[in-house]
Amino acid sequence: MQPPLPPLRGRGSTEVGVRAGPSSSALGVVPAGGGVSGAGGKDGRGVRAGLAGPSRLAPSSAGPSVMAAAPPAQEGERLVAVVPDTAGGGGVALVVTHGGGGRVTDAPTILAPPGRSRMEELLAADGGGGGGSSRGGGGGGVELMFADDLEPEDDEGAVEYKWSLVQPPPARFLELVTQMKYRLLEGSGECIYEIGVTDDGRARGLSPDALTASLATLSHMAEELHAECTVVRRARATSGEVDAMVASVLVRQLPETLEDYLDLRVAVAGNVDSGKSTLIGVLTGCGALDNGRGRARAQVFTHKHEMESGRTSSVSQQIMGFGASGAVVNYTGVRSLTWADVVARAAKIVTFFDLAGHEKYLRTTVFGLTAHAPDYCMLVIGANMGVLRMTKEHLAIALALKVPVVVAITKIDRAPAHVYEATVTHIQKLLKSPGARKLPVLVKSADELAMCAQNIVHDRVVPIFSVSNVTGEGLDLLRGFLNLAPSRRNWAEYRSSPTEFAIDETFLVPGVGTVVSGTCSAGSVGVGQSLSLGPDHSGAYVSVIVKSVHYKRVPVRRVVAGQAGSLALKKVKRATVRKGMVMLDTRVAPGAVWEFTAEVLVLYHGTTIRPGYQPVIHCAAVRQAARVVTIDKEVVRTGDRALLRFCFCYRPEHIKADARFVLREGKTKGIGRVLDIARTC
Ligand SMILES: Nc1nc2c(ncn2[C@@H]2O[C@H](COP(=O)(O)OP(=O)(O)OP(=O)(O)O)[C@@H](O)[C@H]2O)c(=O)[nH]1
Numbered sequence: 001m002q003p004p005l006p007p008l009r010g011r012g013s014t015e016v017g018v019r020a021g022p023s024s025s026a027l028g029v030v031p032a033g034g035g036v037s038g039a040g041g042k043d044g045r046g047v048r049a050g051l052a053g054p055s056r057l058a059p060s061s062a063g064p065s066v067m068a069a070a071p072p073a074q075e076g077e078r079l080v081a082v083v084p085d086t087a088g089g090g091g092v093a094l095v096v097t098h099g100g101g102g103r104v105t106d107a108p109t110i111l112a113p114p115g116r117s118r119m120e121e122l123l124a125a126d127g128g129g130g131g132g133s134s135r136g137g138g139g140g141g142v143e144l145m146f147a148d149d150l151e152p153e154d155d156e157g158a159v160e161y162k163w164s165l166v167q168p169p170p171a172r173f174l175e176l177v178t179q180m181k182y183r184l185l186e187g188s189g190e191c192i193y194e195i196g197v198t199d200d201g202r203a204r205g206l207s208p209d210a211l212t213a214s215l216a217t218l219s220h221m222a223e224e225l226h227a228e229c230t231v232v233r234r235a236r237a238t239s240g241e242v243d244a245m246v247a248s249v250l251v252r253q254l255p256e257t258l259e260d261y262l263d264l265r266v267a268v269a270g271n272v273d274s275g276k277s278t279l280i281g282v283l284t285g286c287g288a289l290d291n292g293r294g295r296a297r298a299q300v301f302t303h304k305h306e307m308e309s310g311r312t313s314s315v316s317q318q319i320m321g322f323g324a325s326g327a328v329v330n331y332t333g334v335r336s337l338t339w340a341d342v343v344a345r346a347a348k349i350v351t352f353f354d355l356a357g358h359e360k361y362l363r364t365t366v367f368g369l370t371a372h373a374p375d376y377c378m379l380v381i382g383a384n385m386g387v388l389r390m391t392k393e394h395l396a397i398a399l400a401l402k403v404p405v406v407v408a409i410t411k412i413d414r415a416p417a418h419v420y421e422a423t424v425t426h427i428q429k430l431l432k433s434p435g436a437r438k439l440p441v442l443v444k445s446a447d448e449l450a451m452c453a454q455n456i457v458h459d460r461v462v463p464i465f466s467v468s469n470v471t472g473e474g475l476d477l478l479r480g481f482l483n484l485a486p487s488r489r490n491w492a493e494y495r496s497s498p499t500e501f502a503i504d505e506t507f508l509v510p511g512v513g514t515v516v517s518g519t520c521s522a523g524s525v526g527v528g529q530s531l532s533l534g535p536d537h538s539g540a541y542v543s544v545i546v547k548s549v550h551y552k553r554v555p556v557r558r559v560v561a562g563q564a565g566s567l568a569l570k571k572v573k574r575a576t577v578r579k580g581m582v583m584l585d586t587r588v589a590p591g592a593v594w595e596f597t598a599e600v601l602v603l604y605h606g607t608t609i610r611p612g613y614q615p616v617i618h619c620a621a622v623r624q625a626a627r628v629v630t631i632d633k634e635v636v637r638t639g640d641r642a643l644l645r646f647c648f649c650y651r652p653e654h655i656k657a658d659a660r661f662v663l664r665e666g667k668t669k670g671i672g673r674v675l676d677i678a679r680t681c
Contacts, residue, residue, distance in 0.1 A: 149238070150194065150201035158187025158486065159454070161197040164206055165214035165221075173217070177224045180251065184225060188487045188562065189253040189262045190348070192454065193218055193229075196237055196246030205237020205244025218249060227253040228324035228347075232484065233450055248450065250484065252324050254347050261343070261551075263563050264487055267353045267369050267403070269394035270380035275410035275469055279380060280352045282469045283479070284318040287331035290469040292414070316354045319552060321346025326483045339553040349552065350482050351564065352378075359390060363616075363623075366662055369397055371504040371579070371621040372564070373519050375488040376456070377403045383415035383466070387426045393669075396603060399436055400671035401660050404456050404488065406463050407431075407440070408478060413468040424464065431462050438462045449477050453484035491562030498585035499523030499531060501567070504621040506577045513547070514574045516583075517566040518621065523585060525549060525567060526558035531583040533569075535592035536576070539652040543586065545570040580622040582654045592652035593677045595629065597645045600636075600663060600672040608635040614649065615668060619661035625649040645678070 153161045160183050168176060183191035195214050196205045206214060215231070222229045230250045237244035255261050268276045281296030282289055290296035321329040321342040329345035330337055343349065353372050355365040369377065377398035381391055398405050407427055412420055424442065431438040443449045443463045452463035463481060467474035500522040507515040525531070527549055534541030547568040551559050559565035569577075584590050602609060613628045626646040636642045655661075657677055663670040 158191040165217035193249040267374035271388040271390040274380045274382040322348040494561035497522040501583040508574045524560040539592035541590045595678040597676040598672040603669040615663045615665035
């Protein structure tokens with residue numbers, strides 16, 4: 001069997017938030033005896049299966065090309081054999097699942113030829129057959145051959161390679177702690193350590209004893225920084241000794257104050273009735289599943305008419321907390337926790353924005369995608385409904401705004417196999433189409449989800465999860481992904497900048513007065529702080545004082561860059577505040593823009609766009625009609641790219657050069673980037 005790893009910080013299991021099926025390669029666990037490592041191969045290393053596929057994988061250099069002898073199989077073990085591909089010249093791997101006693105239960109699966117990149121292998125395994133017949137996580141479906149080595153280590157970012165950490169001397173230990181502190185800062189409180197991997201990315205591996213000792217050191221380093229370690233993947237090393245192992249470890253800092261919370265924002269979009277509210281209800285509830293007739297979504301709705309019609313019309317928020325070890329803190333089994341309870345128990349918080357699926361609320365949905373600065377857009381598709389017009393609309397907007405997309409195919413309990421497969425094929429085709437140019441990965445194992453979580457921010461990868469809110473199938477993989485997925489921005493960099501807080505909602509709270517909610521995009525906002533609020537209709541800003549601050553409905557001293565919060569303002573009338581206004585550091589000279597020039601790509605327009613045309617501009621929390629003043633071409637049609645100069649119709653706004661926006665008017669849609677802010681006041 002695989003050499004045992006020590007539980008870190010008193011945890012027995014190292015498999016975080018993920019339960020895979022018995023025959024799945026969860027966390028790279030292919031029984032040593034069942035695999036063929038060491039069974040041959042010209043470099044004496046044989047063939048691997050279910051090995052670590054960590055971040056930024058380099059193409060595999062080891063191209064096994066010999067027949068591997070499979071040892072006797074036990075129930076559930078997988079055997080891997082590599083045979084020469086006489087037609088293609090490269091090797092192909094055959095994977096079979098053994099039912100014990102020499103009985104093969106799965107048909108052999110042909111894997112990607114060696115020498116291809118990890119991503120190409122995934123595509124090869126996922127493509128073609130509509131994603132295979134295995135749904136959700138587990139189930140003995142397509143098995144993948146993993147690339148072994150990584151790209152060389154990056155000095156920046158939240159991933160560190162360490163070949164060995166066996167008993168470092170005290171001075172070295174202190175250096176290692178400092179380095180971990182840097183990596184944690186880069187990852188907003190989270191980082192990944194690849195143990196057994198050298199700086200050049202070679203998965204050299206360590207003996208089981210050395211790995212145990214290295215993990216113990218890592219755990220001590222984390223302790224110094226009030227962080228916890230969790231092994232998210234273990235695998236056999238491919239470039240080192242026969243028994244050598246590598247491990248990927250998630251290091252997560254335990255928040256000491258509310259300012260330290262890692263806040264991940266996920267906007268949930270998709271067609272009406274695809275199961276968005278239900279999925280959020282199931283993920284953030286007390287652990288109960290849906291009944292298929294709307295039970296779980298009830299807790300997500302905010303308005304009475306939503307309860308009655310079952311249709312989301314406003315953007316509501318729900319939170320899910322992960323403990324330091326990756327367990328979901330919401331799941332008490334008996335009652336739903338208050339936000340304050342979730343915040344108190346969690347080390348990482350995921351905020352879901354439930355967007356409306358119906359076309360008549362598209363305005364609100366676009367606002368949700370632009371104003372809340374989501375880290376990810378979760379596109380929900382009903383397996384039985386397929387990819388519909390609104391699915392494509394929402395996908396196009398997310399792609400235009402450069403928000404990484406995660407697909408969740410729901411209702412797999414309800415869809416016949418061929419309908420589910422048609423849905424998977426359709427979304428894969430759409431994602432690979434020239435307009436999107438993404439790499440869809442149908443996630444079926446913990447290894448794939450870890451690889452997707454580590455690559456999603458910088459890569460073109462789009463993970464696809466298949467889930468049922470009624471049976472719970474596939475939900476563990478989705479939770480595992482959310483646990484590992486990093487924040488899209490390194491907010492630490494913005495925390496020392498002058499304060500900027502964008503308002504996306506205003507309220508009048510009895511006994512409190514005017515309250516504004518929004519996102520702090522730079523600096524911090526604290527109780528008693530004086531800020532400039534504006535711009536108003538004339539472009540002016542007024543000085544306001546913050547009376548109190550709430551973060552996730554919990555009173556706090558301040559919110560910092562990267563956090564959403566609600567601020568009660570002293571002596572401000574609600575009528576004078578609107579969505580799209582900002583609150584800025586009083587030392588900054590605030591500006592307001594009437595006219596701007598932008599590069600626009602027209603996604604759809606019935607006829608031609610000419611000067612005088614007035615679409616609505618959605619730019620962060622700004623939403624206002626703007627008139628086209630000039631165009632650098634005579635006419636602009638669907639698919640055209642042009643430089644347009646806009647003038648806001650009613651008031652100047654706070655927008656910045658380089659900001660991305662969506663342009664809408666009826667069925668007309670376009671995307672743009674502000675190049676130059678022209679007339680300011
Ligand atoms: N069988 C089954 N039913 C589901 C599943 N997910 C959601 N449903 C049901 O599908 C219906 C629609 O779900 P909602 O969550 O309201 O869909 P929505 O996408 O939020 O719809 P809008 O808010 O109108 O955009 C409800 O009756 C749910 O109970 C699932 O995985 N399996």
